[in-house]
Amino acid sequence: MLYFVLQKGISMFNRKPSKGIDFLIKSKKIGQSPEDVASFLRNTAGLNATMIGDYLGERDEFPIKVMHAYVDALNFEGIDFGEAIRYYLRGFRLPGEAQKIDRVMEKFAERYCKCNPNSFTSADTAYVLAYSVIMLNTDAHNMMVKDKMSRSDFIRNNRGIDDGKDLPEVYLSTLYDQIVKNEIKMSADSSVPQNKQPSSVMKLLGLDNIINLVNWKQAEDKALGANDLLIKNIQEKFKAKSAKSESVFYVITDTTILQFMMEVCWAPMMAAFSMTLDQCDDKAATSQCLQGFRYAVHVTSVMCMQTQRDAFVTSVAKFxxxxxxxxxxxxxxxxxxxxxxxxxxxxxxxxxxxxxxxxxxxxxxxxxxxxxxxxxxxxxxxxxxxxxxxxxxxxxxxxxxxxxxxxxxxxxxxxxxxxxxxxxxxxxxxxxxxxxxxxxxxxxxxxxxxxxxxxxxxxIFAHSQRLNSNAIVTFVEALCKVAITELQSPTDPRIFCLTKIVEIAHYNMNRIRLVWSRIWKVLSDFFVSVGSSENLSVAIFVMDSLRQLAMKFLEREELANYNFQNEFLRPFAVVMQKSNASEVRELVVRCVSQMVLSRVNNIKSGWKSVFTVFTAAAADDRKSIVLLAFETMEKIVRDYFPYITETETTTFTDCVKCLITFTSSKFSSDASLNAIAFLRFCAVKLAEEGFVCHDKDTDHQSNNLDSSEGNAIVHKDDHVYFWVPLLAGLARLTTDTRPTIRKGAVEVLFDILKDHGELFSQSFWTNIFGSVIYPLFNSEICTPNGQSDSTEDGSWNFETKTVAVKCLVDLYVTFFDVMRPELTRVTSVVTSFIRSAYRQSASIGMSVFQRLTEGLASKLSKDEWKEILLCFKESAAHTLVVFDKIVKMMQNIEIPERNESYSEAEKYSDPDIEDEEEANMETSSYAIVKMKNHMSLQLLIVQGIVKLYETHRRSFCAEHMGIILEMLSAITSHASEVSSESALHIKFHKACSLLEISEPAVIHFENESYQSYLKLLQALLHDNPSLSREMNIESQIMLVSVKILRKYLNCAGQEPSKDASCKDPVVHWALPLSAAKKEELSARTPLVLHVMRLLGGLERECFRRNLPLLFPLLANLVRCEHSSREVQVALYDVFQSSIGPIISV
Incomplete structure (x- = not known):
């Protein structure tokens, strides 16, 4: 029983598909969903292939859903285009109605591009090429077609179909060979007698309605060619019969003979009709002449005799x-x-x-x-x-x-x-x-x-929908020409043809996409041309007419990956960009806004033109236009965001570009800041809709991050193409000239990354850091007063990067587990602030460096600590190199010998000498300022090193401490060398005297460096004895202490005894010190006191081991005549507390 019900349903389907489907659903033989019906059509034996094709092409809602489900179930991934069509058409026959064919092929093109996203620029290309392939198949394998299409014809017919570009000739040649050598055959149908009616082969294949759908003039060209054999045959027959007296009437079945007859008699015919019609008013005569004109036009038109046809039509028009x-x-x-x-x-x-x-x-x-x-x-x-x-x-x-x-x-x-x-x-x-x-x-x-x-x-205009595919295009072209003539009339402009253009567009809008595309190409150029007219009223009327058409067109649903909506709305974008009339631009914005708000459900590729219009509006010089466009953009982003992301990824890129353009608005700061806020809102919506970046195609993502503005079609799952434009757009805003925009862009950029970072894979993070974040720090870091950049740019560059680096560290600490491989580069960015050689930058760099280490302290391995410390060491070393350059600069300057101050120089000196001295003093002033700045920077680094140890000493091993001590040792040694340059001190003194500025506190710099170094060594000795023994910290303390004491004695004029065993007493004369030496000695006193306290605090055994090294220096301090009372007191304490107990023992 069940079997007979199924067979009855199949039988009904083969007679009337919709009734058969309804019967089977009601009988519960198939499910009610489109997917169930599609599966039934695809897998059930006994169904008529012609009826399947006819049902799939229906325009009713349910059959369309079934057709979509049927095609979506097919997998064309990795299949060649020709083979995909062959596989597609195995299951059914193309329906006989053009509109049905169009719907079926349109869906195929969409599905093929989804399965092979990198095959074509858009589904439009696949759609046109599919028609071309079917035409080629018909041409190559139809016995009725004698003159076959060549490879060059096929390539020529497909020029420019890939978004205006040509497909590769090799690709088209290969496709041509596949089709010509292997015919596309559809499913066998037992109901169709295959061995009969050879004249209807095309109909049997379901391809007879396709011939007129493609813009190929090959058939016409063949018809126009003279049939040489026919002419020769006719001439021979006439010659053979010329000698006979009797006349024979020949019945000709080949209508081509009419062409030759018309070529002979058309001119006399036209002369006879024209003269009679011109000179005679008789009703009967004029009617016959006009009837003759009509027949003549018909014959010449059908025979493609263009010159003769135009002559007859022109004559009638003149009459x-x-x-x-x-x-x-x-x-x-x-x-x-x-x-x-x-x-x-x-x-x-x-x-x-x-x-x-x-x-x-x-x-x-x-x-x-x-x-x-x-x-x-x-x-x-x-x-x-x-x-x-x-x-x-x-x-x-x-x-x-x-x-x-x-x-x-x-x-x-x-x-x-x-x-x-x-x-x-x-x-x-x-x-x-x-x-x-x-x-x-x-x-x-x-x-x-x-x-x-x-x-x-x-x-006539209503009848245009009955014109064939080529005729309607030429009709529209002619109508546009006449319309432009009407509108451009200087004395009597008219809109008759313009209104008819709107009408015929409505009449013909339901034509298949292939034909409508050709029609719209003509209309689009017309609307752009007239919409940009200087006649304001004409332009406004035209754009309003275009709005009516667009509203009607957007009622049609567009499948994925197609571009026709964008092409349809392109005139709005072009006129918006070209028009000089603000009224027209405002109307365009209003028209587009109305379309979006009323047809948002159907907009797909049209978003590109929509955002192009609003982007142009955002940069408009009229405030009302800017605010009007932003009002619509606000509603789009807030209420219709899912419609943007459900289409191509480039749509979202266009949306981001539009919002970024609004941030540049010169009319409203609120609009600018709101645009940035909407960029944040876009990120929130992306996260809510589950746009997660997976690692499934790392290489593909990496290769396309820098080409996010391209038009390549990608899978919806490749969510990287949504996030990258958003983040990259915000990154570009960080270079804006307005402080509020810069700061807002930086904050929103890092807030998005921090708030939604859990959605990102490691590869995506790596690419974002490389393409978005690191470029923020590429240029030199300046301070507001930095001399490397005297313009205002230096200030905002510094301010922006200060905010950015703080945000970067917070972000990196938060997602360290995912972004662990970026540790070296992040640390390099942070320490680049230290390398900038400006105290304010270095201060920020040290602060951020501490935040970085504190945030990661518990997560870092020994090797990672080593990476951070080495990066820090490299930055510190870089500052020393710059310091040396400044010192050498000062050493090479000649300071003039003058008693009076530089500001009171003599007025009558040699001009050349005066100029040279002035240049030297300017250089000296610069060097002194830089010297002071670098000393402050070095002290800042020293303090940072000490604090780093104090905070993380439990995490450091011997290797880590070695790096830290090397940094301190390098800085203190450098400070000691600079302070020992007496010639340099003299130059500083002279220059500062002439410039009336304070001298660089070189001694103070040396003292602070050594004190910090000694404190760190002493702390390490106390905190970690085992590590201290491993690193021989005690020896380092002694070496530094000896160095400090010797330098103090040298400054005091007390040379250490070279031979301690000399028994003869040496008489020492206490020579008076200069004021400079006294000042230096006084400055060095705090450091010596620190050494004394350190020595006094050493353990007895430690002091005993190092006494042979220390005792000669301490003895010399005893007899030093110029040492301060504080030093003598400290020395007494060392003897009493450390040396005394040793002697008594």
Whole structure:
């Protein structure tokens, strides 16, 4: 029983698919979901392949969902395009209706691009190429096609289909060979007799409706070619029969013979028709002539005889006398009727001749309006629209009165005077007189035109939806040309053809995408051209017309990866960028805003044009436009964010670019800051929607981070393409000239990373650090007063980087477990502030360095501590190199010998010497300032080292302490060397005296360095005896102490005894010290006192071991005549507390 129910459903489906599906669902043989029905169609035996194709192409909602489910279940990943089509068409036959074919192929292109995201620029390319492949298959394997398409023809036919670019010729050649050698065959259908009706092969394949869908003129070109064999055969027959007297009538079945007959007789025919029609007013004669014109146009059109066809059409158009109404007669009205008939009956073949036909229709409509007494289009195309509406409302309703008043209209006077057929408008010669007879003839002839109703004109445009694919394109091209002629008229601009453009766009909008794309390419260029017109009223009217079309078009759903919405809305973007009229730009923003708010559910690729418009608006010089666009952007981001992220990833990139442009607004700081806030909001929404960056395609991510603005199609799962544009955009804002924007951008950037970092993989973090964060610190770090950058940029560069480095450390500490490999680079960024050689920068660098080490202290391994300390050591060493350069700079300067101050220099010295001395003093001033700055910097580093030890001493091993002590030793040694340069001190003294500034506190610098060094050594000796023994800290303390004592004795003029065993007493004379030496000795006293206290605090055994080294120095201190009382007291304490007990023992 169940089997028979299923068979009944299959039988019903093969007769009427929708009824069969309904029966099977109600019988519960298949599920109600589109996926269940799609599975049934794909896997059930006995279904008619033609009926499957017909059902999948239906436009009803449920069959469309079934078709989508059917195609989405197919996997084309990694399959060649030709093979994908072959596999796709195995399950069904293409339906016979063009619209159904279009829907089926459109979905195939979308699915193929989803499975192979890097195959084409967009699904539009795959869509067009699919049609081309099917056309090639039909051409190559249809026995009815004699002249086959060549490889070069196939390549030429597919030029420019990849978003304006050509696909590789090698790719197209390979595809061509695949199709030609291996025919695409669809599923066998038992209901179709395969061995009969060879003339309907194309129909059997389901491909007969495709021939006219693609813009190939190959068929036409072949028809135009002369059939040489046929001509030769006919000539031979005529020659053979020429000697015979009898006449034989030959029935010709090949219509090509008509072409040769028309080529011979068309000129005499036209002359006969034209002369008779021109000279004769007889109704019967003129009717026959016009009938002859109509037939001649038909034959020449069908035979593709373009020159002859255009000649006949032009002749009929001239005989309408619409360009000279005062001379019009009944036969001319009949000529107008003939033009209308030609347009309806032969529209598929008129091609360029459409321009003549539409020109006649335009002139007829113009005369009709004049006859009605209605206001001309010029009345509101040359004045504000509001005034025009008021005048229209106040116009009289009396027809006779209208016509009387209309005679005063300049447009009517121009029509009465008339002009030549070729003139686009009637001559407007003010000096030409209009006679009463002309006026009377005009009025009576206007009444003659009442024989033709305006509805007959409208029928032509409504009939346009029946034109074939090529004809509708040429029709639109001609209509646009006539419309531009109307609108550009200097005296009488009109909008008849413009309104008809909107109408025919509505009529033909449901054509298949392939044809509609060609139509819209023509219309798009037209709207851009006219929308940028200098005539404000015309431009506004055109853009409003485009808005109506867009609203209608956006009712249609667009599949993923297609680009047609973007192409449709492109005129808005182009006009927004090109128009000089603020009114037009404001209208564009309003139109786009209305479309977004009312059609947001259907917008897909159109977002690109939307954001292009708003980006241009954000940079507009009119405040109202900026605020209007931002108001819509605010609503888009707040309320419609999911619609942005569900399309291509480049859409979100465009959104970010738009918001960034708003941050540059010069009209509203609130809008700028709100734009940054919306960037933060975008990150929140991305996180809420689960845009997590996985490690599934690390290499792919890495290769594309720097090309986030490209148009490559990527998988939705590649969420890196959403986060990177957002973060990179914020990074660019950190270089803005406004402090609030810079600071806000830095804070929001790092807040986003910190708040949503758990969503990111390690590879994504690595790429973000490399492409977004590290570049923030690439340029030199300056201070607000830094001399490396005298401009204002130095200040904001420093301020921005100060905020950024603090945020960086907090971020890195938070996500250290994931970002552990970046430790060296992060530390390098932090220590770069120390290397900047400015105390304020170094202070910040040390502070941030401490925050980094404190935050990571418990997580760092020994090797990682070593990396940090080595990086710190490298930065400290760099500052010493700079210090040496400053010292050498000062050593190379010649300080002038003058008693008076530099500010009171003599006025009558040699100018050259004066200039050289002035330059030397400027250099000295710079060197002294830099010297003071570097000494402060060195002390800051020393303090940082000591604090680093105090905080993390339990984490340090011998290797770590070795690095730390090497840093301190290098700084103290350097300080000692500088302080020992007596010549340098003299120069400092001279220069500072002349410049009237204080001298660098070199001795203080040395004292502070040594004291910190000794404190650290002493602390290490006390805190970790085992480590101290391992590193021989006691020996280091002794060496530093000896060095300090010797330097003090040298300063006091007390040379240490070289031979302690000398028994002969030596007489020492106490020579007086200079003031400078006394000052130096006094400055060194605190350091000596520190050494004394350190020695006095040593353990007895330690002191005993080092007594042989220390005792000679202590003895010399005893007999030092110039040492201070504090030193003598400290020395006494050392003897009493340390040496005394040893001696007594």
């Amino acid at each position: 309408t006398y619409l360009h000279c109404v005062a001379d019009m007669k009944q036969k001319n009205v009949d000529a107008v009727k003939a033009i209308i008939s030609i347009a309806i009956e032969d529209g598929d073949y008129l091609q360029e001749a459409w321009e003549h036909v539409l020109t006649c229709l335009s002139r007829f409509e113009h005369l009709h309006l004049l006859g009605e007494g209605a206001p001309t289009d010029a009345s509101f195309l040359t004045v504000p629209l509001v005034d025009s509406e008021e005048k229209t409302q106040k116009s009289s309703t009396n027809t006779a009165s209208k016509r009387t008043n209309a005679l005063q209209n300049p447009a009517v006077m121009a029509a009465v005077r008339g002009g030549s057929y070729d003139s686009t408008t009637a001559k407007n010669n003010a000096s030409a007189l209009v006679t009463p007879d002309q006026i009377n003839n005009f009025i009576s002839n206007i009444n003659l035109l009442d024989q033709i109703g305006i509805f007959e004109l409208n029928h």
